[in-house]
Amino acid sequence: GAVVSQHPSWVICKSGTSVKIECRSLDFQATTMFWYRQFPKQSLMLMATSNEGSKATYEQGVEKDKFLINHASLTLSTLTVTSAHPEDSSFYICSEVGGLDWKQGYTFGSGTRLTVV
Amino acid sequence: DAKTTQPPSMDCAEGRAANLPCNHSTISGNEYVYWYRQIHSQGPQYIIHGLKNNETNEMASLIITEDRKSSTLILPHATLRDTAVYYCIVSSGGSNYKLTFGKGTLLTVNP
Numbered sequence: 754g755a756v757v758s759q760h761p762s763w764v765i766c767k768s769g770t771s772v773k774i775e776c777r778s779l780d781f782q783a784t785t786m787f788w789y790r791q792f793p794k795q796s797l798m799l800m801a802t803s804n805e806g807s808k809a810t811y812e813q814g815v816e817k818d819k820f821l822i823n824h825a826s827l828t829l830s831t832l833t834v835t836s837a838h839p840e841d842s843s844f845y846i847c848s849e850v851g852g853l854d855w856k857q858g859y860t861f862g863s864g865t866r867l868t869v870v
Numbered sequence: 871d872a873k874t875t876q877p878p879s880m881d882c883a884e885g886r887a888a889n890l891p892c893n894h895s896t897i898s899g900n901e902y903v904y905w906y907r908q909i910h911s912q913g914p915q916y917i918i919h920g921l922k923n924n925e926t927n928e929m930a931s932l933i934i935t936e937d938r939k940s941s942t943l944i945l946p947h948a949t950l951r952d953t954a955v956y957y958c959i960v961s962s963g964g965s966n967y968k969l970t971f972g973k974g975t976l977l978t979v980n981p
Contacts, residue, residue, distance in 0.1 A: 757913075759913070787968065787969075789971075796957075796971045796972060796973050796974065797908075798971075799968055799969075799970070802968065844911070846913045846914070848913070848914070848969075858904060858906070858916030858917075858919060859906075859914075859916060859969060860916070861913030861914045861915070862913050863912055863913050864911065864912060864913045866911065
């Protein structure tokens with residue numbers, strides 16, 4: 754099946770700095786990547802949809818200038834949390850359609866635990 | 871998308887079958903029922919999906935009622951590694967379709 758590699762798995766950063774999270778599709782070309790955020794004991798919340806070669810689409814309430822998404826190639830999508838603050842501490846997860854057949858389910862990255870101190 | 875309702879938590883003894891219910895009474899004719907699970911601190915994992923027929927794969931079985939208003943995910947022989955949050959999601963699909971996650975069911979498999 755499709756594989757999505759997400760890095761780093763965890764990161765601790767100081768307040769005010771920026772953090773980049775990468776998601777790579779290893780065995781197919783992902784034209785669309787979804788980015789989720791998950792706070793402790795809560796469900797996944799969709800943040801944005803990134804499409805290769807075009808601007809990302811953000812969900813209501815998500816600051817596009819704070820969460821920069823780049824999907825410059827068919828195998829790499831990145832999420833940069835700019836000027837991070839403690840309230841941005843969360844579990845960030847990417848996903849995409851599982852290969853060529855969306856009916857086979859979506860493939861998720863392993864997640865990135867961000868802690869802002 | 872149709873909304874789903876799942877119990878917040880369930881327990882199961884190791885080696886026994888785990889039956890996880892999901893209600894989706896407003897499901898429409900072109901919507902599939904998907905099941906994902908999320909083991910603690912990992913990304914979700916696809917389990918199985920179905921439209922109206924029962925489905926089985928190497929991980930689980932999916933039983934969908936005839937009126938399609940509810941379904942049950944069955945893990946035939948639960949192991950400790952099956953402890954996770956299980957999400958039932960209804961989706962009409964498509965390659966760019968956004969999944970909406972509810973709160974899911976926390977299944978705890980006990981030794």
